[in-house]
Amino acid sequence: MTITIDRRRFIQSAAAGSAIAAAGAIFPGISFGAWPKVAGNTGVVSWQKTPCRFCGTGCGVLVGVVDGRAVAVKGDPNCSVNKGLCCMKGYHSVQALYGTDRITTAKIRKNGEMVEVPIQEALDLVAAKLKETRDKHGKDSVAIYGSGQWTIPDGYVASKLFKGCLSTNNVEANARLCMASAVTGFMTSFGIDEPMGCYEDIDHANVFITWGNNMAEMHPVLFSRMLANRKRRTNVKIIDFATRLTRTSQAADTSILFRPQTDLAVANAICHEIIANDWVNWNFVNEHVSFHKGKTNIGYGTEDHFAFTDQDEAISFEEYKKFLADYTPERVEKISGVPAKDIKYMAALYGDPALKVTSFWCMGMNQHTRGTWINNLVYNIHLLVGKISTPGNSPFSLTGQPSACGTVREVGTLTHGLPHGVVMNEHDRQMAAEIWEVPVANIDPKPTYHTVEMFRALDRGDIKFIWIQVTNPMVTMPNLKRYREGAKKDDRFIVVSDVYPTPTTDVADVILPSAFWIEKEGMFGNSERRTQHFAEIVKPPGEAMSDTWQIIEVARRLGFEKQFPWSKEDYIEKIWEEYRKFHAGPKHEMASYQVLRARSGVQWPFVNGKETRWRFNPQYDPACTNGKDFDFYGKKDNRAWIWARPYEPAAESPDSEYPFWLNTGRVIEHWHTGSLTRRIPVLHNAVPSGYVEMHPEDAAQLGVVNGEKVRIISRRGEIVMPAQINGRGVPPRNMVFVPFFDESYLINEVTLDAFCPISKQPDYKKCAVRLEKA
Amino acid sequence: MMEKKGSEKWAKAVPGLLALSFLGLLLVTGREARSVEGLDNFDHQGKKLYEAGEATPEIYLSADSGDRNLASFYELRQYPGSPPRIPHKVDLSFSGNETDCLSCHAKGGYSPEFGKFVPVTPHPENSLCYQCHVPLTEEKPFVASDWQSIEPPRLGRSFLSSSPPTVPHSLQLRENCIACHTGPGAVAEIRVAHASRGNCRQCHVPAVQTDELREFQRK
Known part of the structure; x- marks a missing residue:
């Protein structure tokens, strides 16, 4: 172009x-x-509210507009999330609208070349190809893959079209790679998804423990709120519990390092200590907790068609205590490398009844082959001492995408999900069929493919047509090479809706130009159950169209006018009001469209005009009905569940042939695969390329200095990239760390597609590699 | 949208005295809008400002730096009001914690390392500096950008011929006026000679010409 x-x-x-x-x-x-x-501008700017486009914190930002162009950003002082402060990504977010390589017209592949066509022609082709594939290969040969960057209406119409109209559960989103373990953690421990607490916990807690979580870079606005609290109040501590030293470690009062995967053992050892010292909150435990165990030796999912279903078994407290007997701090020290005294220190912080403790985590615990388990285990700690659902006492699962909660978890855009409940449940299917005005038989009761298996199915040829919206799987899939080669196979048809060219648009047969963020109306949902509306603030360029409207256009071409009757003027409002019906009732009531439009985000459950800040606590949560001091109404026994989950090793650990751990992650400057932040000049110019972080002694042994090239080799692939030594992060010996934002260094060609058998979320933090000087 | 465009035109059209009454209107409505939850952290009384003024050593109020001007000030910013880039090298291990950035930027003074007077942060309560400020390590863009900025606020806009000029920018994260307007690290064109008076907002009122949040209505 x-x-x-x-x-x-x-x-x-x-x-x-x-x-x-x-x-x-x-x-x-x-x-x-x-x-x-901007020509002729007098400096008068109009400001309009929106949630930030980037992480799951959900900062309120005000976008300054002049002559139809976004020209400035400031933090929204009326948004309780960030109270007027943003991070570098938020402040410069609007620059992501103006990269000169914006996709503004549709393109289709003709004889191997991408040629520009009118968008209506491209949509005709998408609909025709979808129909043809479905007719020829069956309903489960077509799929849609979205993301936690989908707006709520985007995800809702995708689910309605594919699950309700096309009768396939081939609906997934990249939040599977990011939040699935958090969801299964909540479901298994509480029977209902999303955090009980809110960001206000930061203003009440005395102790913050970050579990494998570099919050200083990944959730900087929340982290600086912690720092401000530490400055303002006495008796506030930050404990960084991690596998490598980061900027969070620098700012923390104490930094405790553990060997990858051994967080499972340490969490159990903390519980062991709490019981051994009788720091258990017995009133709470007797009233509100029940004990359970599940299957063990549950595998890693590296083989195609891997299947696993957990089975819970109720146990007594005595049995749970016996299970913990293996996890004395001294024994766990040997597994984890964490000194027993540090384990006892953390246990004492959780156990001290005078301290309010908030735990934060994100990808370190979720991208974990035992992700569901480690989520359960941290809840165990909070439940044993009763530090939950009260201001400052909060096990808090953070999110990485602006609407992983809002769209993927609440709308249920995963293979088993529905806007309310799951496809396996007859009542949930009936509810969906009724609201969607489709026969209930349309909704298949059997889930199909989770994300990794979906791309395996694409490689195998079980899926022939896939529509990818707002995400970049050709950078983010683990064991990437297989999935890229699969996508490129001859009779696969790949539709990609995006705003910039990416390695994913490179494999597309059709590229649809999407309206970006504030170029369309929509809603996001952040980590603390807050739904945030934004209006169309500037016009989309060229023929760019919202992802929602693209799906509506295709649905109508397939004959579903009745289910997609809305007009361009008010479709977001109409979709919201339809979607809201799914969540009626005090456990998940959503605010009306008018309220969302008016406010800088509204927390659900939103009952009788009031937001719910702490769930399960009758002082704040109108869904509590049992008359006690807490009501864990998600589970049938009205209790929160403590799980006996053992330590099991990673899918692949370093050995003599591949002696290093490979850990992947992020940097503050870039978000996700960098397709947006690298087009923001300030951010790209600060961190222009990927690198491999090494321990200085490992670097010396290999004979590389800063900036010299290192070859990273795993059983799946290899990559050559520059070394960074003593930079912002320092891994321990025998570990390297690589951020994944840079598409010119596809680290995921090296990673392993092992996942948590319960959540099916891959582990991007642990595989074995060896290094060579390149 | 209609309302917004209308009032924008209106703001451009009213000159002189009319503008003063319009400003009054803005302030009144502005105040009403600000009595909402979440704004309580704002320092309406200027206490912080006053105390910062008190704590500033006399020498910083009169010494001269000579080389920081509005052009270089805006060149570090993507738009007026954006967090500036860090215009000097920082260590690779740049941690941005208090012993690094704030050791110079909290109180200012002369830096022999850079041979300059150091600008003072207007928001020392925020100590996670790298949350917003980044160094420059590469000059080439990833792809070209069609970004357009806007004109910075005009200086010296008094509404009466001899009245104190208004504050032409938002005070969000810039509540401490003296950080930028006084002392040797101040920007030359906006440095004031009477900083020792301390309470800036006794005479200078914030009059940011914006259509604040008109597109939607707050509860």
């Missing part, structure tokens, strides 16, 4: 270029960004 710049702009940028050159001569190493200015 060629880029047209009008002459005047060209002259301006040329002039700016020479100014940069001149400034560079005076201040070597400094580039001055002299941007052209």
